[in-house]
Amino acid sequence: MKRSLTAESEEVRCARRAGAVIGLACLLLLATAADGGAEPSLKRLFRSLGMFSYGDAAAPAPAFSLPKLGGGVVSLEQLRGKLVVVNFWATWCPPCRAEMPELETLFKTYEARGLVVLGVSIDTQGAKVVGPFQEEYRYSFPLLLDPQEEVSRLYAVRSVPTTFIIARNGNLLAGVLGPRSWVSANSLHLFDRLLGGGGSNADAPDAAPGPSPAAP
Numbered sequence: 169m170k171r172s173l174t175a176e177s178e179e180v181r182c183a184r185r186a187g188a189v190i191g192l193a194c195l196l197l198l199a200t201a202a203d204g205g206a207e208p209s210l211k212r213l214f215r216s217l218g219m220f221s222y223g224d225a226a227a228p229a230p231a232f233s234l235p236k237l238g239g240g241v242v243s244l245e246q247l248r249g250k251l252v253v254v255n256f257w258a259t260w261c262p263p264c265r266a267e268m269p270e271l272e273t274l275f276k277t278y279e280a281r282g283l284v285v286l287g288v289s290i291d292t293q294g295a296k297v298v299g300p301f302q303e304e305y306r307y308s309f310p311l312l313l314d315p316q317e318e319v320s321r322l323y324a325v326r327s328v329p330t331t332f333i334i335a336r337n338g339n340l341l342a343g344v345l346g347p348r349s350w351v352s353a354n355s356l357h358l359f360d361r362l363l364g365g366g367g368s369n370a371d372a373p374d375a376a377p378g379p380s381p382a383a384p
Contacts, residue, residue, distance in 0.1 A: 229332065
């Protein structure tokens with residue numbers, strides 16, 4: 169059966185992203201080298217989940233505003249004071265789809281304590297494909313549309329899923345390439361720490377503007 173041009177283009181994009189481990193690995197090395205400021209136990213939690221932490225190198229997360237599936241716009245600035253998980257994903261990405269139920273569970277578990285989960289779709293067809301996906305699965309956290317990948321470029325995303333954790337003060341805390349178990353014991357312990365105070369970067373004072381994840 170002849171495949172559509174759309175399907176082929178998505179496969180090409182997926183193949184291109186497969187080589188992105190090298191690019192994000194640079195972020196991992198830089199952030200790991202600079203994470204000496206994080207509390208030792210918090211560092212262990214990040215590492216146990218395969219995350220790189222920004223530590224003393226933490227800088228404000230790149231600001232963005234994106235349309236939300238179903239209407240309206242969500243901006244990162246309006247979420248200041250919340251702990252934000254930004255998950256870059258696509259409907260054509262099996263690992264993305266596989267981890268979303270756990271992101272939903274994470275969101276429902278900690279929403280009342282100030283956690284926000286944002287699912288940023290990079291599908292080129294936008295609502296045309298994300299809409300039917302949401303109708304089937306009905307996730308309660310916001311699904312945002314980034315069909316031109318403008319925001320994903322701001323965050324140096326070259327492969328999906330890629331996830332960032334942004335502190336209450338708007339600074340980048342950590343990031344991870346690839347899917348994770350968001351409801352494992354270590355994951356829940358991490359979010360308990362980040363949402364509970366405990367002196368982590370989640371409650372650090374605002375820092376001066378610095379380089380974004382896309383900076384060389």
